[in-house]
Every structure is written in C-alpha cells, then in structure tokens.
Amino acid sequence: MRTIGASLLRALASAYPLILIAVVWEAVARAGLVRPVFLPPLSTVIAQLVPLAKDGEVVAPLAISLYRTAAGLAIAVTAGVCFGLLMARIRLVRWLLDPLIAFSFPSPKIAFLPVFILWFGIDHLSKIALVAFTCVFPFIVAAYAGATTVPTNQLWAARAMGTGNLPLLWRVILPASLPSLMSGLRVGVPYALVSTFTAEMIAGGGGLGSEMMLAQRYFETPTVFVYLLIMLAAGYLIDIGVLRLREHILRWHEE
Amino acid sequence: MTAAPVTPLRMLSRLLPFVLFLVAWEAMAKSGLIDPRFLPPVEKVASALVDLGASQSFYTDLAVTFGRALGGLALGAAIGIPIGAGMAVSPAIDGFFGPLVKATYSLPKTALIPLLILWLGIGSATNIVAVMLSTLLPFVVYTYHGIAGVPRILVWSARAMGVPPRRLLWKVMLPAAQHAIFTSLRIALGFSFVIAIAAEMIAAHSGIGKLMFIYGESGSYDYMFAAVAAIVALAYVADRITVGLSNRLLRWDDIENRLG
Numbered sequence: 360m361r362t363i364g365a366s367l368l369r370a371l372a373s374a375y376p377l378i379l380i381a382v383v384w385e386a387v388a389r390a391g392l393v394r395p396v397f398l399p400p401l402s403t404v405i406a407q408l409v410p411l412a413k414d415g416e417v418v419a420p421l422a423i424s425l426y427r428t429a430a431g432l433a434i435a436v437t438a439g440v441c442f443g444l445l446m447a448r449i450r451l452v453r454w455l456l457d458p459l460i461a462f463s464f465p466s467p468k469i470a471f472l473p474v475f476i477l478w479f480g481i482d483h484l485s486k487i488a489l490v491a492f493t494c495v496f497p498f499i500v501a502a503y504a505g506a507t508t509v510p511t512n513q514l515w516a517a518r519a520m521g522t523g524n525l526p527l528l529w530r531v532i533l534p535a536s537l538p539s540l541m542s543g544l545r546v547g548v549p550y551a552l553v554s555t556f557t558a559e560m561i562a563g564g565g566g567l568g569s570e571m572m573l574a575q576r577y578f579e580t581p582t583v584f585v586y587l588l589i590m591l592a593a594g595y596l597i598d599i600g601v602l603r604l605r606e607h608i609l610r611w612h613e614e
Numbered sequence: 615m616t617a618a619p620v621t622p623l624r625m626l627s628r629l630l631p632f633v634l635f636l637v638a639w640e641a642m643a644k645s646g647l648i649d650p651r652f653l654p655p656v657e658k659v660a661s662a663l664v665d666l667g668a669s670q671s672f673y674t675d676l677a678v679t680f681g682r683a684l685g686g687l688a689l690g691a692a693i694g695i696p697i698g699a700g701m702a703v704s705p706a707i708d709g710f711f712g713p714l715v716k717a718t719y720s721l722p723k724t725a726l727i728p729l730l731i732l733w734l735g736i737g738s739a740t741n742i743v744a745v746m747l748s749t750l751l752p753f754v755v756y757t758y759h760g761i762a763g764v765p766r767i768l769v770w771s772a773r774a775m776g777v778p779p780r781r782l783l784w785k786v787m788l789p790a791a792q793h794a795i796f797t798s799l800r801i802a803l804g805f806s807f808v809i810a811i812a813a814e815m816i817a818a819h820s821g822i823g824k825l826m827f828i829y830g831e832s833g834s835y836d837y838m839f840a841a842v843a844a845i846v847a848l849a850y851v852a853d854r855i856t857v858g859l860s861n862r863l864l865r866w867d868d869i870e871n872r873l874g
Contacts, residue, residue, distance in 0.1 A: 373709070373713060374713050375709075375713075376709075376710045376711070376713050376714050377713055377714065377717055380714075396732075397732060397733055454627065454631070455631045455634070456631070457628075457631075458628045458629070458631045458632065459631055459632065459635060462632070462846070462850055463846060463850075465803075465804055465849050465850055465852070465853035466845065466846040466849045466850065467804070467807040467808040467811050467845065467849055468808070469808050469811050469812045469815070469823075470811055470823075470826065470841075470842050470845040470846065471842060472815065473826045473827055473829075473830040473838055473842070474838070474839065474842060476830065477652060477830060477835060477838070478652060549720060549722070552722050553722040553723065553724055556722045556724060556725055557722070557724040557812045557816075560724065560727065560728070560812075560816050561812065561815040561816055568724075568725075571725065571728050572728055572816070574728075575728035575729075575731060575732060578732070580732065583728055583729060583732070584729075586725075587721075587725050587726070587729065590721065590722055590725045591717075591718070591720065591721045591725075594720030594721060594722060595717075595720045597720075598719075598720045
C-alpha cells in the first residue's frame, strides 16, 4: 500500500508543472483578469464536456475524424510499402520515383487540399486523400530503408533454399522491414491526425476540426477548449497504442 | 539517396522522370477521360504560372506567407533552443519543461488556430504565433538531445581545464549540438510552411493559402494548380538552402553526419 501511495505521490510531484498551469489557468479566469470569452475557467471547460457528450457532439465527430485518419493511414501504409519495396528491388522504379519523391518530400502537403477538394468534393474523400498523400512519404522512405538493409547473405540463403520471388518478399524482406516501418508509423500517425483536423477546419464537413471551428465562430469558447482537450487526448492515447503495437510486433527484434 | 558526384548525365537522368510525369499528365488531360477543368493541361498551367510570375500581387502574397512562416520559425528557434539547452544542463528546468513537452507533443498544433483567432484576431499575429508554437517542440527536443548527447569526456576535459559554465555552454555544448539543431531547423522549416498555409486557409485576408482558395472558388483551376506548383518548388528550394547551409557551416563535422 505504502509503495503504491509513494509512487502515486512521485507521479504527482513530477507532473507538478501541469498541475501548476491548471491552477494558474483556473485562478486567472476566476479572478476576472481575462474575459471568459477569451479564457473560460478550466472547471467550466470540464463541465461543458457533459452537455456536449449528452448531445452526441463528442463521440460522433470523434468517430468521423478517426475514420478519416485511419482510412488515410491505411492507404498510405499500403501504397508506401508497395512503392518502397518496388524501389528497393527494381532499379527502373527507383530511377523513376526517387527524383519525384525527393522533390515533393519537403513540400507542404496541405497546399494540395484545394486540388483534392476539386477532385473528391468536400466530404470524407478529400480529407482521406490529404491524409494519405501526407503520410505516404514517410512510409515509402521507411519501407525502402528497411528493404535495402536486408543482409545480402539472408537473401542468398533464402534463394539457395529455393524460395520464390513472392515468398522472398513476404517471408524475408517484409519482416526485415518491420522495425523501420513501425518507426514510420510512429511518425506517420501524428501527421495523419493533424492533416485530418486541419482539413476539417478548412473545409468543414463534420469531424472534430469542423465542430471546433463552428464553436469558435459562435464564440462558445468552453466548447473550443473541450475539442482541443479531446484532440490532445486522442493524439496521446493513439501514440501510446502505436508504441504498444510496436513492442508487440517487434518482440522478436532486439532494439 | 546517396551523395554521388553530380555529372551532366546524372542530372539529365534525374530530370527525365519529371519530363515523363508531365507527359503522363498531358496525356491524361488530353485523353478526354478526365474533365479538363479537373486536370488542366500542362501548357495552360504553365501559362498561368508565367502570368502569376509577371504579377506584382502574387509576389506580395508569397512574401506575406514566407514572412509569416519565417517569422514564426525565428521566434520558435529563439525560444525553443534556449529551453532545450536549459533542460539539458539543469535538472530543475528539465523537471519543469519535461512534463509540458511530453503532454503537448501529441497535440495537433493546428488545433490552436481557432483559439488564436479568438485571442489575436484574423491576421499575421495569429499566423506567426501558430507557426512559433508548432516549431517550438522540434527545437526544444533536438537541442535537448544534442546537448545531452555531448560526449562526457569533452565536458570533463573542458571543466578540468577550468572552463567556466557559461563558456562551456557556448564553446563546447552548443557547437557539439549544432548538428542536432540544424536537423531540427530542417524539420521546423517544413512545419512552418504547413502551418502558415493552413492558418491562411482557415482564416486570412491575404497570403498564398488564401489565394489558392480564391482561385478554387472562382473556378480558375489552371491558376490554382500553378500556385500549388509554385509552393512545391519554393518549399523544395528552401529545404535545399537549409541543407546546403548546414553542410557548409558544419563542414568540419564527419561526412556521415551530413544532411541528405
């Protein structure tokens, strides 16, 4: 009991800056130093969560945003792994794609949102396209890096034992690329979330970003903060999930 | 992806895929499979680009967006690098900022834009603060790791030779962390363009992000594609300048540490 209490106390003590900020926030807002429309007290923000959740204005937008993030990520992983592996194995593909990827890698992908809206409309599809386009580059690089680091000995050994092309890809090259792909996932997931929320803020069409902009337009500041905290929590929990997944998938791999 | 000597033939071989890309684009646009409004042919986008290049207002919009991105980036560096350095040398500073960095690391930074609009109104102030906030973390984290990773033996030898703490920071730790700081500069530069353009698309009266949406809404799709092409090219040039600058300033460093 004492050890649990002690470790809880230590956790609280190490999180003191967060608690300090929460207290200062509450005190400043309560003291009337700022107008509530600019900074409502933290307690008001938390209380606002209840009516919002009751009206279904938390779960439904969250689900829409997460659906767009997940769909875009799924496309990015699939396309990224395909392109990355093809570039690593086939010189013609590498010659063709390497300059194009090097050129578009540093570009701000959000600039393509008007193009995606033109092509796919303002509903789910343009947001999913932006997420996929933003995240595909880290996965191409990760898959390429992973596949090119497979020791040549292993490739020769598999070949000598009569492994065909497809099993070679599936049983040797892909598993060898997994560590770098999982690192790519950790980079890609936050990009995917930001792209989703941003596209929703710009183009509307439901989701957390769009609801947040609406609340801001009507000066419902506590609601803006509620959505901000939900985005923060979603990003944090998903990152923990990715780390767990990484540990689970790579349990055979010494770091 | 490796640095090989640049010969004319190699340059040509790297440019050819771009030509093929444009040919494929032109073929798609001309084939009639796609509505030409959705994918204007290359020559129309090119003439729109020439037209934009000749207009004063396009440069004004570009200058506005670049000014916001680079202004926010400079503020982010001015605040982030000292915080990261402080965290690396002082446990107390680390104890304060460490939990804050952890808690805000996964926050999608554009989520702050609606709040900033509320506080600062629509305009450059909101935009610059949004860029500053989103570039802050890369500077903090990379500077921290760069300085915390300075070989102990360097610090010990400097101390043994009687170097005072302030000189130790300027003469030993920051030079040894330069590499990490340049990496963070490159990452933050990418963020700064994304956030500046995103903030303009969300709410602004000027800037290239706003301009793109005006073209999109008025149906001038060839101009919209031209603006996107200009942004992609400029972001590439800015990235290359950062890499070139970094490799030039750090030419005393090991070759394998260089940015690609």
